[in-house]
Amino acid sequence: MKDFPEDSVGLVVPQTIHFDQPLTLASGRTLPHYDLVVETYGQLNAQASNAILICHALSGHHHAAGYHTEEDKKPGWWDSAIGPGKAIDTNRFFVVSLNNLGGCHGSSGPNTLNPETGQPYGPDFPIVTVADWVQSQAGLADHLGIEQWAAVVGGSLGGMQALQWSIDFPERLRHCVIIAAAPKLSTQNIAFNEVARQAISKDPQFHQGHYYAQGSVPKTGLMLARMVGHITYLSEDGMREKFGRELRSGKLSFDFNPQFEIETYLQYQGERFSATFDANTYLLMTKALDYFDPAADYDNNLALALKQVQCDFFVASFTTDWRFSPERSREIVDALIEAGKKVTYTEIQAAHGHDAFLIPIPRYMEVFSAYMNRIADTLEKHDAR
Amino acid sequence: MRADLEIIRDWIRPGSRVIDLGCGEGELLEHLVNEKQVQGYGIEINADNITACIEKGVNVIEKDIDEGLCGIRSNSFDTVVMSHALQTMHRPDQIVEEMLRIGKECIVTFPNFAHWRARFYLAFRGRMPVSKFLSYTWYNTPNIHFFTFKDFEELCVERNIYIVDRTVVDHEHKHRWWIRLWPNMLGEIAIYRITR
Numbered sequence: 001m002k003d004f005p006e007d008s009v010g011l012v013v014p015q016t017i018h019f020d021q022p023l024t025l026a027s028g029r030t031l032p033h034y035d036l037v038v039e040t041y042g043q044l045n046a047q048a049s050n051a052i053l054i055c056h057a058l059s060g061h062h063h064a065a066g067y068h069t070e071e072d073k074k075p076g077w078w079d080s081a082i083g084p085g086k087a088i089d090t091n092r093f094f095v096v097s098l099n100n101l102g103g104c105h106g107s108s109g110p111n112t113l114n115p116e117t118g119q120p121y122g123p124d125f126p127i128v129t130v131a132d133w134v135q136s137q138a139g140l141a142d143h144l145g146i147e148q149w150a151a152v153v154g155g156s157l158g159g160m161q162a163l164q165w166s167i168d169f170p171e172r173l174r175h176c177v178i179i180a181a182a183p184k185l186s187t188q189n190i191a192f193n194e195v196a197r198q199a200i201s202k203d204p205q206f207h208q209g210h211y212y213a214q215g216s217v218p219k220t221g222l223m224l225a226r227m228v229g230h231i232t233y234l235s236e237d238g239m240r241e242k243f244g245r246e247l248r249s250g251k252l253s254f255d256f257n258p259q260f261e262i263e264t265y266l267q268y269q270g271e272r273f274s275a276t277f278d279a280n281t282y283l284l285m286t287k288a289l290d291y292f293d294p295a296a297d298y299d300n301n302l303a304l305a306l307k308q309v310q311c312d313f314f315v316a317s318f319t320t321d322w323r324f325s326p327e328r329s330r331e332i333v334d335a336l337i338e339a340g341k342k343v344t345y346t347e348i349q350a351a352h353g354h355d356a357f358l359i360p361i362p363r364y365m366e367v368f369s370a371y372m373n374r375i376a377d378t379l380e381k382h383d384a385r
Numbered sequence: 386m387r388a389d390l391e392i393i394r395d396w397i398r399p400g401s402r403v404i405d406l407g408c409g410e411g412e413l414l415e416h417l418v419n420e421k422q423v424q425g426y427g428i429e430i431n432a433d434n435i436t437a438c439i440e441k442g443v444n445v446i447e448k449d450i451d452e453g454l455c456g457i458r459s460n461s462f463d464t465v466v467m468s469h470a471l472q473t474m475h476r477p478d479q480i481v482e483e484m485l486r487i488g489k490e491c492i493v494t495f496p497n498f499a500h501w502r503a504r505f506y507l508a509f510r511g512r513m514p515v516s517k518f519l520s521y522t523w524y525n526t527p528n529i530h531f532f533t534f535k536d537f538e539e540l541c542v543e544r545n546i547y548i549v550d551r552t553v554v555d556h557e558h559k560h561r562w563w564i565r566l567w568p569n570m571l572g573e574i575a576i577y578r579i580t581r
Contacts, residue, residue: 334456
């Protein structure tokens with residue numbers, strides 16, 4: 001058997017959990033039943049008090065850590081933070097990671113079969129919101145026998161789910177970890193999302209979302225959407241540092257083929273993404289982002305929305321992130337201070353832009369570990385009593 | 386606990402809302418939260434201090450105070466503390482204004498540059514004072530504004546700031562009876578309680 005790194009959770013097997021309880025969505029529509037694909041790492045303790053929920057970002061899924069097969073070249077998307085001795089220490093915590101509703105990695109979504117019709121949902125899959133996801137995740141917690149999470153943790157769109165958890169189920173989490181997120185999208189954020197959606201829906205292969213039946217894939221549109229998205233995930237400095245104006249062949253070729261390294265890189269990223277991601281899911285995820293605005297129900301006053309939260313907060317941002325800049329995280333922090341809630345905030349020096357939340361930057365891992373270890377210390381002390 | 390922090394601690398009411406600007410390793414806040422049930426926040430910029438606060442479970446916000454406190458609402462704290470940091474600020478006067486804006490009452494401590502030892506150092510050696518408390522040389526000191534008790538009190542008069550309380554101590558943060566005879570000459574550290 002292959003040796004995985006010592007700080008890896010090793011081989012993991014996803015499981016599909018079926019839910020028969022109908023889920024009423026923010027749109028007013030109902031999902032009569034649905035599946036969630038889940039991975040877990042570590043052991044749930046006897047008191048079920050050491051569970052951590054990982055919420056994924058736009059293109060994420062349930063496979064956050066470890067490997068599916070011995071041949072896997074890459075581990076899960078947040079393997080840098082989840083594992084034995086890592087920031088989210090699987091020797092101490094029971095970690096739950098899922099693919100959200102509307103996703104394309106096994107949970108009910110546009111590319112899964114609608115039991116009513118026997119056909120893929122396609123564009124008929126209802127628009128889901130961050131609050132809907134949180135509802136479904138609460139159902140998952142019930143299923144796993146977890147009354148209260150030790151922490152709900154997420155970066156980017158995942159951080160938004162964590163924030164929504166604290167508002168919708170204040171008594172069901174003790175800590176909320178919000179990394180590189182925002183209390184709502186800016187106009188500019190929505191604008192970028194719309195470019196991505198247009199790229200997909202205007203692709204001739206899109207067929208109004210019914211491309212499965214046509215045996216086609218709106219690959220060009222999905223690629224473009226990802227390329228635009230990817231630009232917003234990197235910082236200008238980071239891009240310059242990594243690619244500069246390097247030419248692939250060393251000289252200008254005077255044609256319209258990709259010549260600069262950055263062009264090749266974006267095409268490669270788009271290509272790879274379009275082979276593994278579903279276009280309808282991409283549309284859904286960007287809508288969930290656009291709609292997220294927990295303060296909207298509270299007179300647009302975030303501090304008021306946070307009045308009833310009970311958990312402690314850890315908020316982190318990255319200096320060169322311009323998608324969800326440090327100012328956006330500070331809006332959350334300022335509202336928490338105003339509401340009199342417990343909050344710790346760090347601003348990590350990093351050149352990687354928004355992507356930094358996935359990268360094990362030493363200072364980031366130091367503060368993240370310090371916070372998570374304190375959670376573990378407190379609950380182990382409490383349980384020993 | 387550092388003796389000046391003990392004095393500050395005694396000035397803070399149980400259950401009040403406190404923000405400590407430049408909270409260091411969070412010693413004061415940890416005590417206030419545990420013993421006086423205050424709702425406490427610390428602002429800090431030093432990485433090791435921030436980590437130490439997180440390990441203690443103290444609410445710490447990473448922020449450069451020189452950039453102002455604009456995200457914090459006016460009058461949202463009962464007490465704003467700034468201990469041994471005012472002399473490191475680019476514009477101490479503006480920070481004091483900001484403190485008075487967000488808090489009902491402020492506690493400020495700073496070293497007295499008019500202490501006899503500093504005067505002696507500059508007068509006879511002709512060099513910028515280096516002491517146990519001001520232990521930096523002129524080119525690497527974080528203390529960029531040197532001022533005296535008299536200077537600070539003049540600022541308070543100019544800006545209509547009311548001094549509720551003043552305690553002057555030596556470098557060990559101890560009260561000595563003789564300091565009271567000539568505080569601006571004999572006191573090394575002042576602890577002011579101000580309001581508007």
